[in-house]
Amino acid sequence: MKTRILTVAALLATSTSAYAVGLDRSGQSIGALFETGNHLEFSLGYTNPTVEGQTVAAFGGAPIGNVGDNFLIWSGAIKMDINEQLSFAVIVDEPYGADTFYGESPATSILGGTGATVDSFAVTALGRYKFNENWSIHGGIRYQEVSASVTLGGLAFNSPATPFTPSGVNGYEGNFSSGGGVGYVIGGAYEIPDIALRVALTYNSAIDYDLRTTESIRGAVIATGGTTAVRAPESVNLDFQTGIAQNTLLFGSIRWANYGQTEVTPAGFQGLTGNSLTDLENGVDINIGVGRRFNEKWSGSFAIGYSSEGEDDLVSPLAPTNGSYSVSVGAKYDVNENFAISGGVRYTNLGDAISAPGGRGVANFDGNDAVSVGVKFAYKF
Numbered sequence: 001m002k003t004r005i006l007t008v009a010a011l012l013a014t015s016t017s018a019y020a021v022g023l024d025r026s027g028q029s030i031g032a033l034f035e036t037g038n039h040l041e042f043s044l045g046y047t048n049p050t051v052e053g054q055t056v057a058a059f060g061g062a063p064i065g066n067v068g069d070n071f072l073i074w075s076g077a078i079k080m081d082i083n084e085q086l087s088f089a090v091i092v093d094e095p096y097g098a099d100t101f102y103g104e105s106p107a108t109s110i111l112g113g114t115g116a117t118v119d120s121f122a123v124t125a126l127g128r129y130k131f132n133e134n135w136s137i138h139g140g141i142r143y144q145e146v147s148a149s150v151t152l153g154g155l156a157f158n159s160p161a162t163p164f165t166p167s168g169v170n171g172y173e174g175n176f177s178s179g180g181g182v183g184y185v186i187g188g189a190y191e192i193p194d195i196a197l198r199v200a201l202t203y204n205s206a207i208d209y210d211l212r213t214t215e216s217i218r219g220a221v222i223a224t225g226g227t228t229a230v231r232a233p234e235s236v237n238l239d240f241q242t243g244i245a246q247n248t249l250l251f252g253s254i255r256w257a258n259y260g261q262t263e264v265t266p267a268g269f270q271g272l273t274g275n276s277l278t279d280l281e282n283g284v285d286i287n288i289g290v291g292r293r294f295n296e297k298w299s300g301s302f303a304i305g306y307s308s309e310g311e312d313d314l315v316s317p318l319a320p321t322n323g324s325y326s327v328s329v330g331a332k333y334d335v336n337e338n339f340a341i342s343g344g345v346r347y348t349n350l351g352d353a354i355s356a357p358g359g360r361g362v363a364n365f366d367g368n369d370a371v372s373v374g375v376k377f378a379y380k381f
Contacts, residue, residue, distance in 0.1 A: 019049065019324050019348055019370055020307050021283025022259035023096040023118055025073050028204050028237065030185070032077035033089040033126050033138060038381045039079040045374035046072050051100075051320060053355065053365035055110050059155075064111065064363055067320065068370070069099035088127045088140075096120040096146060096232065100318055106153030106170055110362050111355065113153020113171070116318040119178075120146045124185060133193055138200075139186040144207050144232060147178035148264070150277055150318065156357045169273065171218035174266050176211040176228060183207035183232075196243040206234040206261060215268035223268030233258045244290075251303075252288035259283060279316040284308045289328070299332040301344070307351075314356040320365040323351035338380045346372040 020027065032041055049068030054061055075093035082088065097118050104112030126140035150173070157170040187202035210227040235258065241251040259280035269277055289303025309323030330344030350368040354361035 019350060020285050021257055022280050023098055024257060025097040026075055026093040026095045027255055028095050030126060030202055032079045032091055033128050035079050041376060041378040042076045043376040044074050045372060047370055047372040049370035051368045053363045055363045056361055059110050059362055065103055067100050067102050069101060071099045085130045091124045093122055094120050095122050109154050110156045111154040111317050113151055114317050115151045118148045134191055137188045142183045142185055145178050145180040146209060148176040150174045156362045173216050175214045179209040179211040181207040181209045196249055199240045202237045204235045207232040213266050215266055226267055228266045230264055231261050233262050247293035249291040251291060255285040257283055281310045297334050301330040303328045309351055313354045315353045317355040317357055320353050320355045321350040322353035325349045340378045343375040
């Protein structure tokens with residue numbers, strides 16, 4: 001069985017981006033570390049979401065246009081062998097992100113002007129040591145940066161018209177400058193090369209930041225020059241693959257992320273409301289699929305995915321979806337022995353949710369979805 005060929009087929013599912021638990025974007029994959037020989041890769045993914053809703057009857061049943069902005073993510077990696085037992089890799093990606101904005105007027109709509117943007121960047125340096133052809137360990141360090149901005153707008157954030165919401169924060173804006181932190185990665189793997197079997201378990205530590213913060217309400221500064229402590233969540237990735245027939249591979253992954261430990265509580269907002277800006281829950285992403293080698297040039301894959309829902313349908317207006325299901329198809333073309341191009345398309349059905357600032361639902365978001373496309377270039381040297 002041609003392990004290298006089938007391993008690439010398994011990776012086709014990662015060449016597209018989609019909505020996942022919490023703020024996840026890349027899934028923090030370390031698949032490049034398990035490539036055979038010296039390996040260089042670059043991936044690009046684009047997602048076009050449709051996240052539309054309608055205010056509840058008590059607020060007029062007015063339609064809410066698409067609040068999900070398109071986004072682009074990229075990643076790259078280089079992996080090299082030092083000897084038969086020791087190898088290393090450097091992986092660059094964008095692990096977290098958010099792009100949400102309600103375009104209506106904050107003076108006349110329930111949530112107009114509300115929005116959130118989160119950007120991130122990470123560099124992970126990993127080493128892998130093979131005890132034998134079956135067992136190995138891997139680990140390393142990760143440097144990660146995040147930045148964000150949040151706006152709260154619309155009548156839902158006024159007081160006393162809607163006293164169930166935070167008091168008088170219509171027009172709030174918080175800007176969190178880019179800050180960096182360091183964490184670690186550790187794990188192990190079991191393999192049977194003859195049948196392309198590999199099971200790899202990886203722990204990603206939490207990473208803490210102190211982000212310089214400026215806060216204002218309707219242009220009037222309420223806090224500046226301070227910092228906000230933010231923790232990116234710890235997570236565990238389980239990746240597996242195995243040959244199930246000649247030139248056919250079963251593959252999958254399970255990722256758990258501890259978003260319950262991720263809170264953004266800037267001083268000004270907390271002083272006004274006593275609350276945090278975020279309302280994130282722990283979650284699980286599951287993907288499973290089949291890869292197939294058709295001939296010397298072409299391979300393909302099909303996969304399905306699931307992202308867990310929260311405890312109820314009430315969510316922050318900054319992220320008005322609740323879980324998801326997805327279907328992905330991919331293809332890979334071997335240009336020659338050294339260079340390959342792979343790509344994929346993913347359709348994601350976004351779970352229905354109720355936007356609930358202050359804990360009471362003001363808008364329903366039903367029947368939404370996202371389409372993602374991606375491409376990966378890989379080179380052996």
